[in-house]
Amino acid sequence: MFIKNLPETVHSKIWGLTLFSFGEVSVKAGSNYPSSTHFKEHGQFWERGRVLTDLFLVYIAAGSGEVQFLEDPVLNVKEGSFIILYPGEKHRYRPKVETGWTEYWMGIRGHYVDMLIENYRMAALPSLVPIKEPLPIIALLTKIKSILETEPRALQVNILGHLIELLTKVYLAGQQETWIDSRAEQTILEARHRIQMLPANTQFRPKKLAQDLGVGYSWFRKVFKQYMGCSPLQYHIYCTVQKASELLLRTSLTVKEVAYKSGFSSEAYFCRQFKQKQGMSPTEFRMQVITQNVPH
DSSP states (O other): OEEEEOOOOHHHHHHTOEEEEEEEEEEOTTOOSSOTTTOGGGTTHHHHOBOOSSEEEEEEEEEOEEEEETTSOOEEEOTTEEEEEOTTOOEEEEEOTTTOEEEEEEEEESHHHHHHHHHHHHTTOOSEEEOSOHHHHHHHHHHHHHHHHHOOSSHHHHHHHHHHHHHHHHHHHHHOOSOOOHHHHHHHHHHHHHHHTOOTTOOOOHHHHHHHHTSOHHHHHHHHHHHHSSOHHHHHHHHHHHHHHHHHHHOOOOHHHHHHHTTOSOHHHHHHHHHHHHSSOHHHHHHHHHHHTSOO
């Protein structure tokens, strides 16, 4: 059994994505589930169910079991499936007595996660997602576990890339569509890179980007949203806000100066977009981070 609880850090706050709980446990056939060391609601878990306040993803790497959401019918859980546990949704799950199972779980929170939940639900992503190619998933989970075991400092920074890749794979698997061929995937990856590298004060034109990539805009916008969970324009705003967050942390520029240096047309528009993405004003963000870094 491996269980790790992690604090929120400055960098995870900036990106709006915090992995606060990670674990791996193997349950032998015939064993009671869950154990008292697994999670605190272990008593009569199947009889009562539970409701969580954050998003959790549970991956069944081996074995089989069953899961139930709300009052829906009980579903069979096969090896290589993700169980998505949405905040506020009553659920219960367990391995089959005759097989047991090996599970990984991840608890995540933050503004990126709020956007993720909204898009998962808008895309009608099922709460039980089968993974056709499990090896890349196991590799990512193993890598995250290895980082947690061997790198005690800056954990959130080192994990973020692997975590985002994992969440993207779950989203794509849940879509159960055939549009994602190698050309489409490469097109979206290239678009994402170009948006991330766009200099500040450069006007972003999604139609021009689609033209430069050699694809139609309607197709580009639809596929980009399916792949990334948001439109190209919203992704550009998200990236710009992250760059502005870094300026707030690393410089003494005023909020107005940060707004214009980041390419926003006005301080008011910048503050509005910043609060949407980060959950607080630029001034509150700067003061909170300063407070967190003051020795107690």
